[in-house]
Amino acid sequence: MNLFKLVWAFIRRRPLTWAFNVLTLSTGVALVLALVLVSQALDNRFRRDLADIDLVIGAKGSPLQIVLSAVFQMDTPTGNISLAEAERFTRSALVSRAVPVSMGDNVQGARIVGTTLDYPKLYGAELAAGRWWGQPMEAVLGASVAQRLGLHPGQSFVGAHGLVGSADLHRRFPYRVVGVLKPTGAVVDRLVLTDLGSVWQVHEHPDADERATDPNRREVTALLVKYRSAMGALMMPRLVAAVPDLQPAIPAIESARLFSLLGVGAEVLQGVGAAILGLAAIGFFIALFGAVSQRRRDLALLRALGARPSLLLMIVALESALLGLAGGLIGVAAGRALAAYAGHVSMAAASGPTLIPPPAGAIDLAAIGAALALALVASIGPAVIAARTDPARELAGA
Amino acid sequence: MLLAEDLEAGRGDRPVARLSALSVKAGEAALLLGPSGAGKTTLLLALAGLAKSFSGRVRIADTDILALRGAALDRFRGRHIGFVFQDIHLLPGLSALDNLLLSPFAAGVAQDRERARALLxxxxxxxxxxxxxxxxxxxxxxxxxxxxAMLLRPQLILADEPTASLDDPAADSVATLLLQAAAETGAALVVATHDARLKARIANQVMVEAAA
Known part of the structure; x- marks a missing residue:
């Protein structure tokens, strides 16, 4: 005979009540945990994509759109900017590094980005196979693109016009795969990288040969800028804004705005999760209260057998704690599954950012601990009532 | 073994029943008689310190039970007093054996499974x-x-209406079992009852009086 056996015997007498309350508790835990995991995954994802980019210079338009298109590769660009104008900033003393990006084509939904070798360096991307590009029409594939399209170094593909899949193929300008990147967890995984010159070559009108050779007319989509010092943050946006066709966009500000937009939905769901947790706490309280009143005479019997009031208190607290623990464990398992499913759904949505929830750790323990604490708090009142059982009243009242 | 004098017991703030004198030797038995509602159970519980006593003396072996409080009282009750109630016998969800072991568990003493099995x-x-x-x-x-009730070899076994709602043969066999239990463990047995059938078996009889 031991305390656990005794408590288990009590729990078994009310299987449906407890099944329902554990279900409620685990639902609340799962919902809150899944939301925290998904928002952490989003946060990590965006943080990685932001790399060290302090400023994006794009064509006049919405700064949020510029950041979404040029950094996260999720929206269409606002337009193109003149390479000559952009290069004025590249050479500025305020800038330590400026990476041009040029978009316009895709291969089966994966964006083809013309850039320099500085771009993969932003994300610490390394080659898994092959080599970097050395001339126009050579391409290096991000890890998930290579896997999805089944392309290896040496093979060729043609791009399609636009940023999503289309039938408008540039058959005259096939790309040759020269390298494949290792996974980085960042935006480069789902991009096809190539030389800036490739994009010009593919898009220049066949009749206008002089444009191809005129460097003053060349365009890029955006310039990703890293400042040399804090002075850059003070000066650069104003300098860029002064140029009529250019729009400065600060990724830190725009992604904060984006999060505040997404945050509303997350807050609502988090509120729902908290409400379910509150309901679970009330459910535990009511169930324990009912259990204690139902077993008054059993508790009185234990007192007659020599049990101290503290033992009756512990029985109720342990009963609640065991069920709270069960709710926490089930909730964490379900929350993990929910977050993994959300990540999977976002992956399935073609070129959307893949979400990888953070690995199991402190947050899961915290969720289980919270469920346990909630159950224990709910048990305080009923446990005290149990401890105050008056054996004379229960045993003589028959 | 058990000696009670001028015991007044009750619930709340006033005594409801009185027991002028009760003396039971080890291994022997006594009946606590009285009509339903006279306070037999309350007096029985007061003998174990479970119901409130207002005056009098109760000694079990060398212990003045009314002088014990809190943990000491619970410990003494768990180790030295066995109970048989009218209808609250066992805890559902536990085996018969575990129900026996509930007694040493609640009393905080070693659990002798072999003795429990042998008793069953x-x-x-x-x-x-x-x-x-x-x-x-x-x-x-x-x-x-x-x-x-026998498991821990108590000094006192208290039984509350053990034969109520039993037919004659069953009541007879329960009486026999209780008397054997007292004899085997050397405990004093006190049976609170209004069952006239038990009067023929146990000569030491005490009437419960109304409190003054």
């Missing part, structure tokens, strides 16, 4: 030790409760 066997429940309490018949549950 001696009461004809040898093959039902592992059976869940709710699957035992009423009579079997009561016998298991008697075994539990």
């Amino acid at each position: 066997a001696s009461l004809g429940l040898g093959d039902k030790a592992e059976r869940a309490a709710e699957r035992l018949s009423r009579g079997e549950a009561q016998r298991a409760a008697i075994a539990r």
